Amino acid sequence: MSDKKIKNIFVNGPIAPEFIAKSISNHSSKTGIGGHSIFMGQVRKDEIDGKTVSAIDYTAFEELALDKMQDIREAIFNKYPLSCMHVHHSLGTIYAGEICLFVFTSSKHRKPAIDACDEIVERIKSALPIWGKEIFADDTHRWKENQ
Template sequence: MNKPIKNIFMQGAINPSFIADSIAKHASKKDIGAHSIFLGQVRADVIEDKTVVAIEYTAYENLALQKMHELREELFTKYDLSCMHVHHSLGKVKAGELCLFVFTSSKHRQTAINACEEIVERIKAELPVWGKEIFEDQSHQWKVNN
């Protein structure tokens, strides 16, 4: 049976209350011993004397969702995970706001930590998602991932 492809994209910033609610929903899952969470936040970088005030995220959504589905399946095979949740912003996210939320759960902490770290790195390297840095003067440039 093929698992359905999950939509990881959300419009705008990821609200901290959404994250808290996601964590709270796991209290009833008594076989989980560890969670690892990564939160990506937009920085107010200064580039050539201009400050980033927001990043506008775009994606080739169908391809990104298919790739994320493949990554999810691969990591569930590689690690003994109870669950994995990934949420990525699309649209404009202001400096200081959250744009990526990755949440892995397992029986043991090292498994959750390793899976979380790997999925974050692979999302950055393999998903067709792009960020356009918007400066205070409304000029912009494509962001280089680092």
């Protein structure tokens, strides 16, 4: 692993629309970028076995997750010609309709940004020790499966 400082991807609570807008607007001065790709994961108000999901409570083994995310970051930068990569994942209780994952990639051309963004999301879901407990409207709960 490199000597670069490990970036903290975790945010307590939902990822605010204002934060997302500011992240996007901060890139307008970077005129070498020709393509951005953005993924925003939103908590769904699913119905499961007759119960409605009202929120997801996210927890993580933070130190291990940050180490693994640094490995993913380095692998993605080695694989794709990206200019920028930003990843933010919520911890705590996130209600239906709120954003819990924000991945933003940029490159000179659109295809690397799109492909990298998609791969990052898949690798986060499969490799990082982050768990979500679905909280139902009746205050019962169950551990969520990553999909």
